[in-house]
Amino acid sequence: MDTPPGALCRLDHIPDGTAVAVDAVLPDGPENLILLRDGEDARAWINVCPHAGRRLDWAPGQFLISRGTLICAVHGAGFRTGDGLCVGGPCRGQSLRAVPVRVERGVVWLAES
Template sequence: MDTITTVLPLCRLQDIPDGGATAVDALLADGEQSLILLRDGEEVRGYRNVCPHAGRRLDYAPGKFLLKDDTLICAVHGATFQRQVGLCMAGPCRGESLRAVTLRVEGDEVWLA
């Protein structure tokens, strides 16, 4: 898990479509990073927006992700990740995982934990 350095919420819960994803920029200990936020009801999971295969962002346009069933698909090489744990199930980085970030939801705001 990553160390945090932010004192502001990442976004509001309603900024993430239920069952969908968005990207936000956050200041972490090692610099500014793009994060993927995935929402299921009141629960939000977060990963660094970096594919372990080639180090590229997973979104096909800023904040727009390919989602199918319970998977997140890298727009560059088609690697398919489990939304719940970030594990690559298919594609060039099979068996590797996205780097998780710990989040918390307080009221209607999403924060780094």
């Protein structure tokens, strides 16, 4: 089944416990998002490390996640997958910028903020 127009992606296109990069148009303009699947739920953040302002993926759309921590490919900062808080590295205590999403019938959508 294809992704409906306006949706971010189908939940089953993301293996559980992993993340993908998706493009979205937010109120402030277009952004690349980290979209993480957690069972039947999803979380999203803007794909920008607060330390250096660079993307976190090590290759386009590919993220390193280890033991509940999303690792920035540039400087190794570690962000908790539950809330985006940096728990190790050069930006400890800062957070990824969360983007509200919702899952409806297996499809991930931007949520009203």
